[in-house]
Amino acid sequence: MSGRIASRPLIIGLVITLVLVVIANSVGLTKAVFSDSESLHVRLQAGTWACTYTMGYWKNHPDAWPMGSITIGGVSYDKAVAIDIFKT
Structure with missing residues (x-):
């Protein structure tokens, strides 16, 4: 944004x-x-x-994440869980 x-x-x-x-x-x-x-x-x-990368980029490049967690819809997820969500 x-x-x-x-x-x-x-x-x-x-x-x-x-x-x-x-x-x-x-x-x-x-x-x-x-x-x-x-x-x-x-x-x-x-x-x-x-940040112009898509969800597909972040799920395939976990080492590029600049933070350890992300908030989606008011809920905070750590990087591993967020990547699993992105893969669905």
């Missing part, structure tokens, strides 16, 4: 809403509400290396 869609950086917007409620009966104010929102832009980057 290069982190780009249609030659533009992949950016995900996150809106944070801040709400402040102050109750101050001593000055005759029963409730004051302040609300504001800010935007935060996050750039996601898969890694500093480009």
